[in-house]
Amino acid sequence: MIYILNSDSLFHLATRRTSYVLGIYKKRWLSHYYWGLGIEPDSHAMEFVPAEPSAYEVTDDNTDKSFSLNRVPLEYPYGLAGDFRSPAFEAFSAGRAVLDLSVASWRVYAGRPELPGLPCACVNGAADVQTLEFTLADSLTSFEAILSYSVFEEADLIARNTTIRNTGSSPLDILSAYSFSVDLQLPGSGADRENLELLSLHGAWARERSIVRQAVKAGRVEIESVRGISGHFTSPNCAVVRPDTTERSGEAWAFALVYSGDWRIACERNEEGNYRIQGGLNPSTFAWCLEPGGSFVCPEALLTYSNEGLSGMSRNFHTMVLKHILPVAWASRPRPILINNWEATYFNFDEEKLLSIAKKAKELGVELFVVDDGWFGKRNDDSTSLGDWTIDEAKLPGGLSALADKVRGLGLLFGLWVEPEMVSPDSDLYRAHPDWCLHMEGRPRSESRNQLILDLTREEVRDEIVRRIVSVLSICRADYVKWDMNRPFSHAGSALLPPNDFYRRMYQKEIRHRYALGLYDIMRRITRALPDVLFEGCAGGGGRMDMGVLQYMPQYWTSDNTDAFARLAIQYGTSLFFPPVVMGNHVSAVPNHQTLRSTPIKARSLVAMSGNLGYELDPTRFSDEESQEIKSANAWYKAHRELIQFGRFLRLASPFEGNYSSWIFVSGDKRKALVFWFRVLSKVNHGRESILLNGLEENILYVVAIDGKPVRELSGSELMRRGLPLSPSRGDGEALCFELSAKD
Numbered sequence: 001m002i003y004i005l006n007s008d009s010l011f012h013l014a015t016r017r018t019s020y021v022l023g024i025y026k027k028r029w030l031s032h033y034y035w036g037l038g039i040e041p042d043s044h045a046m047e048f049v050p051a052e053p054s055a056y057e058v059t060d061d062n063t064d065k066s067f068s069l070n071r072v073p074l075e076y077p078y079g080l081a082g083d084f085r086s087p088a089f090e091a092f093s094a095g096r097a098v099l100d101l102s103v104a105s106w107r108v109y110a111g112r113p114e115l116p117g118l119p120c121a122c123v124n125g126a127a128d129v130q131t132l133e134f135t136l137a138d139s140l141t142s143f144e145a146i147l148s149y150s151v152f153e154e155a156d157l158i159a160r161n162t163t164i165r166n167t168g169s170s171p172l173d174i175l176s177a178y179s180f181s182v183d184l185q186l187p188g189s190g191a192d193r194e195n196l197e198l199l200s201l202h203g204a205w206a207r208e209r210s211i212v213r214q215a216v217k218a219g220r221v222e223i224e225s226v227r228g229i230s231g232h233f234t235s236p237n238c239a240v241v242r243p244d245t246t247e248r249s250g251e252a253w254a255f256a257l258v259y260s261g262d263w264r265i266a267c268e269r270n271e272e273g274n275y276r277i278q279g280g281l282n283p284s285t286f287a288w289c290l291e292p293g294g295s296f297v298c299p300e301a302l303l304t305y306s307n308e309g310l311s312g313m314s315r316n317f318h319t320m321v322l323k324h325i326l327p328v329a330w331a332s333r334p335r336p337i338l339i340n341n342w343e344a345t346y347f348n349f350d351e352e353k354l355l356s357i358a359k360k361a362k363e364l365g366v367e368l369f370v371v372d373d374g375w376f377g378k379r380n381d382d383s384t385s386l387g388d389w390t391i392d393e394a395k396l397p398g399g400l401s402a403l404a405d406k407v408r409g410l411g412l413l414f415g416l417w418v419e420p421e422m423v424s425p426d427s428d429l430y431r432a433h434p435d436w437c438l439h440m441e442g443r444p445r446s447e448s449r450n451q452l453i454l455d456l457t458r459e460e461v462r463d464e465i466v467r468r469i470v471s472v473l474s475i476c477r478a479d480y481v482k483w484d485m486n487r488p489f490s491h492a493g494s495a496l497l498p499p500n501d502f503y504r505r506m507y508q509k510e511i512r513h514r515y516a517l518g519l520y521d522i523m524r525r526i527t528r529a530l531p532d533v534l535f536e537g538c539a540g541g542g543g544r545m546d547m548g549v550l551q552y553m554p555q556y557w558t559s560d561n562t563d564a565f566a567r568l569a570i571q572y573g574t575s576l577f578f579p580p581v582v583m584g585n586h587v588s589a590v591p592n593h594q595t596l597r598s599t600p601i602k603a604r605s606l607v608a609m610s611g612n613l614g615y616e617l618d619p620t621r622f623s624d625e626e627s628q629e630i631k632s633a634n635a636w637y638k639a640h641r642e643l644i645q646f647g648r649f650l651r652l653a654s655p656f657e658g659n660y661s662s663w664i665f666v667s668g669d670k671r672k673a674l675v676f677w678f679r680v681l682s683k684v685n686h687g688r689e690s691i692l693l694n695g696l697e698e699n700i701l702y703v704v705a706i707d708g709k710p711v712r713e714l715s716g717s718e719l720m721r722r723g724l725p726l727s728p729s730r731g732d733g734e735a736l737c738f739e740l741s742a743k744d
C-alpha cells in the first residue's frame with residue numbers, strides 16, 4: 001500500500017511487515033527517510049533533519065547555508081555539486097554535465113510498468129501491487145530520470161526501476177546509470193548505526209556462492225562482474241547486515257538485480273557514518289548514447305528488509321521468485337527427476353549407449369532423459385561445431401527424432417543440451433559468417449574453450465539463432481532444454497559499429513548491455529515458441545544464475561561440482577536468494593569427477609534431493625544394492641517433491657561454520673516438514689547432539705519418523721527450543737532425513 005502524506009511531500013511504501021519512506025526535501029530533492037520494520041502509516045510528522053554542515057562543505061543554494069547536500073539522504077544522487085558520496089549516474093547533455101535533479105512530478109498507479117526488453121517481476125494476478133513513480137529533472141539539461149517503486153506487499157519487497165529520458169534535441173551521453181541508490185538512515189548513534197557488514201556470495205567455477213561477510217569500515221566495498229555474465233565469481237545479490245544478524249534474528253537490507261550481464265553493487269560508509277548502497281550496470285564496461293526523445297531503461301532491482309535474520313530475507317526472495325519471477329506455467333508445476341549423460345559419457349557415446357542409460361534410469365524411477373553436449377556437428381571434443389545444430393549421424397545414425405522417439409518409447413520425457421550463443425571457429429556457421437562473432441577489428445579473436453561468442457547485438461544473428469534452435473527442438477519435440485553458456489567475454493566488439501570515432505568508442509561500451517538485451521530477446525522468442533518446454537539455464541554450472549535468466553528458465557544448473565560435500569556449501573549459499581526448486585542438483589558417480597572424493601550414496605542422494613533431483617552418471621554400473629537404494633530414493637522423492645519444491649525452506653546449520661549442514665522444508669500449513677542433516681567428518685565420543693528446528697507451529701505435536709518409522713513425538717516449541725535429538729552412526733558423510741507430521 002502506498003500512502004501519500006504531509007501535503008504530498010511524504011510517501012510511505014508499506015508492505016506486510018516493512019516500511020520504506022521517502023520525502024521531497026526542501027520541495028526539491030527526493031530523499032530517503034526510513035527503511036525498516038513497518039511503522040504506522042499516519043506518522044505524518046516524519047521529517048528529515050540533516051546534520052549541521054561542517055567546515056569544508058558546500059551548499060547548493062547560497063541563500064540557505066544551513067545545510068549541505070552532502071548530508072541529505074538521496075534516492076538518485078548526482079555528483080560534482082556538493083554531494084561528495086558516489087553518484088548514481090554520470091551523464092552529459094550537449095557537453096554539459098547533469099548536476100541537478102529535482103522532483104518535477106509524481107504519480108501512483110495500480111500494477112507495475114513493463115520494462116521494454118528487460119526481465120522484471122510480474123504482477124501475475126496479485127491485486128496488491130502498486131507503483132509510485134517520480135520524474136526527476138535537471139533544470140539546465142534535457143536529462144530526466146523516472147524512478148519507480150513497485151510495492152509487492154506479500155513478499156515484503158519493492159522493485160525499483162530507473163528510466164532515463166532525453167527530452168532535448170541533441171544526444172545525451174550516459175557514462176553510468178545505476179538502477180538504485182539508497183542512503184540508509186539508521187537510528188542510534190555511534191556503533192548502533194556505523195558497523196554494518198556487506199554479505200555477498202563469492203566463488204569460482206565449481207565453487208559458486210560461498211557466503212562472505214565483510215565489515216564496511218571506510219570508503220567503498222564493491223562487488224561486480226565484468227565477464228559479460230552475472231558470474232561464478234560473485235552474484236548480483238547481496239545484503240547489508242548488522243554484525244549480530246544471524247540466520248534466525250537480526251536485520252538485513254537486501255538487494256538483487258534482475259540482470260544477467262555486467263553489474264556492480266557498492267556499499268559506501270560516508271563521513272557521517274551512514275551507508276550508501278547502490279547498484280546496477282557496471283560503469284566500467286558501460287556507456288550509452290541516448291538519441292533525442294529516447295529512453296534508456298536500467299535493469300530492475302529488488303529490495304527487501306527483514307528483522308528476522310537471513311531466514312526472513314530468504315523467505316521474501318523465495319516468495320518473490322515463486323510468485324513473480326518464474327514463468328507462470330512452471331511456478332508451481334512439479335519438476336521431473338532427470339538423468340543427464342554428461343558425466344556418464346562426456347562426448348563419447350552412441351545411440352546404444354544412450355538408450356542403455358535411459359532404459360536403466362527408467363527402471364529406477366527417473367522421468368526425463370537428457371542428451372548433453374556432443375550430439376551435433378562433428379563434436380567429439382570441445383574444439384568444434386558450436387552453431388551447427390544438426391545431428392552427428394556418425395553417433396546417432398537414425399537422427400534426433402528417432403532417438404527421441406525411442407526414449408519416449410521407454411516411457412521417459414526427452415531433453416536436449418544446446419549452447420545457442422556460441423560459435424566454434426571450426427564450424428560451417430563461422431566459415432559462412434566470420435563477422436558474426438563479437439570481436440574488435442585488429443585485435444585477436446580471443447577464444448575460451450575453443451569458442452567465440454555470437455554477436456547478439458545484431459538482429460540477423462539473433463534471427464538465425466532463433467530459427468536454428470527452434471527448428472532442432474521442434475524436430476525432436478523436446479520436453480526439456482539445457483541452455484548452456486561456456487565462456488566469459490573478452491575483446492567484445494561488434495562489426496556493427498557506427499562510423500564516427502566518438503560514437504564508435506561509446507558503442508564499444510554499449511555492447512555488453514546490448515548483448516544482454518539480445519540475449520533476453522532470443523530467450524523470450526525461443527521460450528515463447530516452445531511454451532510447454534521446461535528450460536534449465538546453465539553457464540558452466542551456476543555462472544549466470546540470476547533473477548533475470550529465471551524469468552525465462554524456471555530452473556538452473558547450480559554448479560558443475562556434483563560432489564555432495566562441496567554441494568552442501570554451494571546449495572546453502574545459493575538458497576540465500578533462490579528457492580530450492582530452481583536448483584538443479586545431480587547425484588553423480590564416485591570418486592567425484594571434480595574433487596576425486598568418494599561420498600556415501602545416501603549423502604549424495606539427500607543433497608541432490610534438497611531441490612530439483614537429477615542424476616549424472618551411468619546407472620548401468622550400479623550394483624543391485626545401489627539400484628535398490630536409488631529406486632526407493634526416487635519413489636520417496638516423488639512422494640515428497642511437492643513439499644521440497646514448493647514448501648518453505650529454512651536453513652538450520654551452516655556448512656560455512658563447521659562440520660554440519662542442515663535444512664528444513666515446511667508445508668504452507670506447517671503440518672508437515674522434512675529435516676535434512678549432514679555431518680561431513682565422523683567424530684568419536686561426540687556427546688549428545690541435536691538440531692534446533694525452525695519454521696514449525698509451536699502448538700502442533702509432531703510425529704517424527706525416520707525411513708517411514710515413527711521414532712518420537714515432540715511439540716513444535718520443543719523442537720524449536722530444545723531441538724530434535726540426533727543419534728547418527730559413525731562414519732564420514734553421515735546423512736539423515738526426518739519426516740515430521742502433525743499428530744491428529
Ligand code: DGJ
Nearest residue numbers: 342372373538540541560
Ligand atoms: C558445461 C556444463 O555446466 C556441463 O554440465 C556440461 O553441459 C558441459 N558444459 C557440456 O559442454
